[in-house]
Structures are given as C-alpha cells and as structure tokens.
Amino acid sequence: MRAATNVSRWTRRSTVLGGAALGTLLTAQLGLVTPATAVPDLVRVTSTGPSTSLAKTQNVTCPAGTTVIGGGGAITGSGLGQVGMDIVQPLMGGKAYSVTGREDENGVAGTWAVTATAVCAPAPKGLVAVTGHSAPSLGSSNWFEKSCPVGKHAIGVGGAVVGASNSELVLEDLRIHQNSVVVAGAEDGTGFDGSWWLDATAICADPLPGEQRVIDDSAFSSNALHSVTATCPAGKRVHGVGGEIVGGNGQVRLTEMRATSSTTVTVGAREDEDGFSGNWKVRAYAVCAS
Template sequence: MRGQTWTRRTVALGGALLSAVVLGQVALSGPVAAVPGLQFRTTVGPSNSVAKSQNAVCPTGTSVIGGGGAISGSGLGQVGMDIVQPLANAGLYSVTGREDPNGVAGNWSLTASAICAPAPSGLEVVTGHSAVNSVNPKFLELFCPVGKRAIGGGGAAVGSGASDVLLEDLRIGQNSVTVAGVEAGNAFAGNWSVDASVICVDPLPGEQRVIVDSSDNSTASRAVTATCPAGKSLHGVGGEIVGGEGQVRLTEMRPTSSTTATVRAAEDENGFSGNWKVRAYAVCAT
C-alpha cells in the first residue's frame, strides 16, 4: 500500500498464541471523523475453560490502528489477558486469555475489539521483544520514528502456557508505548519476556491524550473509563495497573464506544492487602 510502512518482526510465543475462533463482527458505530473512515469492530468468542485467542478483524481496505479486549465469566482474577496485540499485516487485533496455574472451575470468554481505518498518513508499526530471563518486573518502551505520534499499540507477557506472568501496563505516550510485565504473585521460577508494539502516524488534528485513574484502595475489583472531549473521537486505547504487586490482573482494556476507553482489573483468588488502582488512556482527535 503506497505511503504505508510496516516494521515487522516474528515473535516466538512458545505456542501460547492460539488460533482464534471468530464468531462474528459487530460494529460499535458507523464511520466517524478525524481519521477518515474510522470504524470499530468487536467479536465475542466461546465460553469455556480452555486457553484461547480471539481476533477482531478490520474490514477490507482498512488497517488496524488500535484495539483491546476483555474477559467475561468466572474466575476473573485468575484469568490473564496477557497478550493484546495488533497484527498489522493481517489487519486485526488479537487477544489471548489463559488461566493461572491453579485453574478456574467455571467458564469464561474473550472479547476482542479493533479500531480500523484506511491507512492514515505515515502509518508505521514498530515491534520489539525484551530479553528472556528471570528479571522481575520487566519494562519495554518502543518509540515512533521522529515526527510521528503513537496512537495505539499492544503488549504481551509470556512465560509458560499458563498465566504465570501478567501484562500489567500498556501506556501510550505522545511518541512511544511502554509495556510492563510482572510475575504472578512475584513468584514465577522460570524465564519469561515481554513484547511490545507501537502504532505510529503523522500528527492528527486536535490530537489529545485523556488519562483517568480509578479510586486507589483495597477493593477486589475496579474499573475506570476515559472519555474523549466533545467533538473528538477515540483513536487508541491503553491501560495500567498501579500497585497490585503481581496479584491483580487486567480483565478489560478496550474501546467501549467511539469516544470511550474502559479499563478493568481484579485481584487474584488470594486477594491483595494493599491499595491499587487502574488507569485508562484514550488517544483522541478531531
């Protein structure tokens, strides 16, 4: 596609990124402004107790510029949404969920959401991979080329086949994305790594980042929504757990309308005695 550059890297996920079952596309809204032809797509997968992935696929002629996912059902604090990644060359956003090593008795499902548009000016996706070792926690920041802005991205925390390392942060800065991972309960004995991707474009009209925190306390779960100002539309989503010490898992981080990004998290089955909060990032433009 003319004027569009993909920086592509093949990521070895140790078999954890599973083939997805896509049950259908649902548009959250019609085309909106800012990036011409901006559209939202979401898919909901089967409800069962096995590790699984779910893809939200962009329409033909459009590219993925952001997205996210959610977990619904039983054992929310024991199911890790540990891989949330745009697959640029495939035009989709992919989410993978896995139970912790203790397993969950009930069923749960995955929702994947994609923000799609005809390729914006300067569209480029940069990906990276941390070292594979036992250092805890891990942080990986990727930068856009000079002059470009970060509007979306993705991340993964990869250990064994279970959710024994957690994707804790996906922070979207003005020209970078930072991914943070932490061992579940700060107690994983093996080696692990984090992946990151940043979706970059030329500056957008009226570009603005809205960052909103939830309450900071010791309740078992919480959620927060970042809303774009009037006249602006959502172009990218990020989220972060502040505190939690490896005992809190992201259960939702996705666009919930054409103007809102919602982030949720829940403590694991052992609970967490300290205070923590979640933070939502919305990249907005006119």
C-alpha cells in the same frame, strides 16, 4: 530498556494455543462521522469467542480497505482474577487484532470468554508499526519502552508477556505516551521459576488532527475490583487504546482494556483468588482526535 528490535510496516505474529478459538461469534461495526481532515471511515469492530475453561485466542479483523490503528480486549465469565490477557497485539499485516487469555497455574473451575476489539480506519498518513523485545528477566517485574520513529506519534499499542505456558506472568501495563509505548509485566503472587520477557508494538503515525491524550484513574484502594472510563472531549473520537494497573504487584490481572464506544475507553482489573491487601488502581488511556 534493552534488546533487539525491528521496524516494519506491520509485524505478523501468530499465537497458537491448545483449545484456541478463532471463530467469530459477533462482529459489530460503528461508523464515526469526522471532518474531512481527520482519519476517515473510522470503525470499531468487536469479536467474542466461546465460553470454555481452555486457553484461547480471539482475533478480530478490520473491514476491507481499513487497518488496525488501536485495539484491546476483555475477559468475561468465571475466575476473572485468575485469567490473564497475556497477549494483546495487532496481527496479519495490520488487518487484525488478537487477544489471548490463559488461566493461572491453579486453573479455573468455571468458564470464561475472550473478546477482541479493534479500532480500524484507512491507514492515516505515515502509519508504521515498530516492535521490540526486552531482555530476558529473572526478576519479579520487568518493563520495556518502544519509541516511534522521529516525528511520529504513538496511537496504538500491543504487548505480551512471554516465557510461561500459563498465566503465571501478568501483563500489567500497555501505556501510550506521545512518542512511545511502555509494556510492563510481573510474576504472579506465587512467583515464576524461569526467565521471561516482554514484546511491545507501537502503532505510530504522523500527528492526527486535533490529537489529544485523555488519561483517567480509578479510585486508589484495596477493593477487589476496579474500573475506569476515559472519555474523549466533545467532537473527538477514540483512535487509540491503552491501560495499566498501578500498584498491583502481580496480584491483579486486567479484565478489560478496550474502546467501549466511539468516544470512550474502559479499563478494568480484578485481584487474584488470594486477594491483595495493598491499595491499587487502574488507569485508562484514550488517544482522541477530531
């Protein structure tokens, strides 16, 4: 897939929305003990914003001396199938990770909150972020793949659906392959009368010690809610996070895609308020290393 790209150490993008909540209510750090040859001082940092019914952005900042190597987030509260994580990406020179949640065009009567979670560490060897943007689309779905520089592996991913003022566009996929990331999106069940595109960021580095990708799927069914957890093998820790909805056709929104412990990545999604008669599932990606 297509369009203009740029390569830089890190790409900064600031997202400003009405009612944006950037204050941190909770920050928790979990140190991971690793061999001397692995990425040292790995930590998982989480920040949760206030519960309101407004579009909002939550940022989480890495501790001094560390940088983002992976990240994700979650939406909690009311109307989860109507609230999309539309922007999920690193910010500010790689020192923070940002998650934006927005309601669909029908709105939500209750309140909900955004959580952002970052995996942080001193920059591993060869760390670089590469960004790209798909061409504008008038179709009901779109996808964009961004490759790492030759010889480097993808360890983290960021993405966004761009073009709507609310969550009429669904961010469905943030996949991490060995040498690239894929970001995919779709119009919601009511469609979208306009052009839109995808932003993608691949966080890349030289191959990590003991690097391994663990992929796990939920059941494939027409249940309204699906969740799955990918777990690293013994002796390995989560360095990167990814997830996707398979078969949702724009009628399912991600509610969670984040490192839930030092060894696990959890991905969850829920159907929109009209439901979805088809079968679908979610898939979790954990980039593990020793």
